[in-house]
Amino acid sequence: MEFRPCIDIHNGKVKQIVGGSLRDEGSQARENFVSEQDAAFYAGLYQRQGIRGGHVILLNKEGTEYFETTRQQALSALRAYPGGLQIGGGIRDDNAAEYLSAGASHVIVTSYVFRDGQMNWANLKKLEAAVGADHLVLDVSCRRKGDDYYIVTDRWQKFTDVVLTPSVLDELADHCAEFLVHAVDVEGKARGIEEPLVRMLGSWDGIPVTYAGGVGSFEDLRKLKELGQNRLNVTIGSALDLFGGPMNYEETVKFIAQQGEKWYNTDNIKK
Secondary structure (H helix, E strand, C coil): CCEEEEEECCCCEEEEECCCCECCHHEEEEEEEEECCHHHHHHHHHHHCCCEEEEEECCCCCCCCCHHHHHHHHHHHHCCCCEEEEECCCCCCCCCCHHHCCCCCCEEECCCEEEEECCCHHHHHHHHHHHCHHHHHCCCCEEECCCEEEEEECCCCEEEEEEEEHHHHHHHCCCCEEEEEEEECCCCCCCCCCHHHHHHHHCCCCCCEEEEECCCCHHHHHHHHHHHHCCCEEEEECCCCCCCCCECHHHHHHHHHHHHCCCHHHHHCCC
């Protein structure tokens, strides 16, 4: 288990939001936290600690009022920590290389690959040709419908027809370096992880998978380690005191490092 931090940007501000509350119309979202610090501040914090693989997510749709302000915030984070952060939000084959050149280690893609409710292999191949599978993270974030978890797109507003299963992960794994999975139904609520989803992800043994959603306590982290068979990396946002939550950030980073036997320079934490 490794800690993968986040920098979520909405309307030009670093925020923590409730999963599933995003609406493109009016650039609306239900907020847990709005930071007074900019994206570069958080990127610098993660760099000082030597924590890599965090994701910067643009939560505004391209063409909307706040998109460019959000994009500039994201680019400032990449400049502050070149090679240490991944970026997602509106990634396509014609702009992916631009973000790598700006400092991203990987680009994170969902909606461009899952189009009109289906897997679009042609678009995935275009992305592979543009930047290479080694620089691609496929975001297969999902929501529960019945007993299954369906991949969702467009800032988690649209269901696809694709059920997230080990066989789907097998099929996609040769085309990317990592998977990112937000459990959207519990994202931002800090009331517990999506246990059936974690159990399924932990049963799969392939490329790295980062899980995000619902962690609100150290007990949740222990449960994530157990159900995920210590195969899953984890992102925590709203529950951290860094973002207004109850979990001490420094202690959380140390705890996760101990689970995964990975060392981070927590002596350099500056808030």
